[in-house]
Amino acid sequence: MIKFTGGLVALMFVAMSAAPSAAQDKEVQTIALEKVLGNPQPFEGLTVTFVVQFHRLGQLDGPVYTKFEKDWYQNFSAWSDSAALWDKKAYQQDHRHFFISRMSEGANQIIHAKNYSRWVVTAEVSEILNGKPWFDVKGLRQLDTSMSTSSLKHLVKGFRASKAGDHALASRSFNAADADTLPVNVRLMTMHQEAAALHAAGDTPGAVARLEVALQIAASDRMTRDALAAYRAVVAPHGGTVVAAGKGEIQPSANKKVEKVTLDLVSKSGKKEEKKSGVANDN
Numbered sequence: 645m646i647k648f649t650g651g652l653v654a655l656m657f658v659a660m661s662a663a664p665s666a667a668q669d670k671e672v673q674t675i676a677l678e679k680v681l682g683n684p685q686p687f688e689g690l691t692v693t694f695v696v697q698f699h700r701l702g703q704l705d706g707p708v709y710t711k712f713e714k715d716w717y718q719n720f721s722a723w724s725d726s727a728a729l730w731d732k733k734a735y736q737q738d739h740r741h742f743f744i745s746r747m748s749e750g751a752n753q754i755i756h757a758k759n760y761s762r763w764v765v766t767a768e769v770s771e772i773l774n775g776k777p778w779f780d781v782k783g784l785r786q787l788d789t790s791m792s793t794s795s796l797k798h799l800v801k802g803f804r805a806s807k808a809g810d811h812a813l814a815s816r817s818f819n820a821a822d823a824d825t826l827p828v829n830v831r832l833m834t835m836h837q838e839a840a841a842l843h844a845a846g847d848t849p850g851a852v853a854r855l856e857v858a859l860q861i862a863a864s865d866r867m868t869r870d871a872l873a874a875y876r877a878v879v880a881p882h883g884g885t886v887v888a889a890g891k892g893e894i895q896p897s898a899n900k901k902v903e904k905v906t907l908d909l910v911s912k913s914g915k916k917e918e919k920k921s922g923v924a925n926d927n
Contacts, residue, residue, distance in 0.1 A: 696722035815841035
C-alpha cells in the first residue's frame with residue numbers, strides 16, 4: 645500500500661502477482677515517474693516501478709521505430725501519482741506512452757480501468773523517442789484510493805472560489821471534495837484548504853475542528869499539527885470550545901467573533917503542489 649506523510653509522496657516497492665520476476669541482467673528500480681520523465685536516458689533498458697493515475701486508453705503505436713504495434717499492444721496515458729489534477733496545467737501533462745501486451749492479464753485490467761484510478765506499474769523503459777520514454781508495461785496492481793470526478797470538480801470549484809475571495813463557498817466546496825477514498829495526501833491538502841477558507845471567512849473555530857479531524861487521519865503529520873496549533877492560538881483568547889461533527893460539519897460552541905489573522909500554513913513545496921485550479925478540458 646502506498647502511504648503518505650506530510651503531503652509528500654513516499655513510494656515503496658509493491659510486489660505484484662501479475663508482474664514477472666525481473667531478469668537477472670535487468671536492474672529493477674523503484675522511483676517516482678516524474679524522475680524518469682525528466683531525464684529518461686539513464687533508465688533506458690531498465691525496469692522501474694512507480695505509481696500512476698490512469699487517464700485513458702490511446703491509439704499510439706510506433707511500428708517503424710519500436711515494437712509497439714496496435715495489433716499487439718494496448719496504449720494508454722496516465723499522470724504521475726503526485727500530479728495535482730485540479731491544476732489545469734498539470735491535468736494537461738499526462739504521459740501518453742505506456743504500452744501493455746494485449747496477450748497479458750494486465751491488458752484486460754487496463755481496458756476496464758476507471759479514470760483517475762491509481763496503479764502500481766512495473767515497466768521497462770523500452771525506447772526513448774523525441775526525448776520521451778516509451779514504457780513496456782510488465783505488471784499492474786490497482787490501489788484502493790484515488791481521485792474521483794466528483795472530488796476533482798469540487799476541488800476546482802474550491803480553488804476558484806478562494807481566488808475570487810468567496811471563502812464561504814470555498815470552504816463548502818473543499819468540504820464536498822473530501823472523501824475517505826481519496827489518497828491520504830490529497831485528503832489532507834483538501835482539509836487544509838477548507839480550514840484556511842474557514843479561517844479567512846472568520847470561522848477559526850471551524851478551522852480548528854476541521855484540522856482535528858485531519859489529525860485523526862494522519863496523527864504524525866507535522867504540517868497539520870503546526871496549522872492546528874496556529875489556529876488554536878487564535879481561538880484560545882476567546883475561550884470557545886469546538887466540536888467536530890461528521891465528515892466536515894463544524895459546530896462552534898458560541899457565535900463569537902474571532903480575530904482574523906493571516907497565517908502562513910502551507911509550505912513552499914505545498915504551495916507548488918496546491919496551485920490555483922483551472923478547468924480540465926476533458927473531465
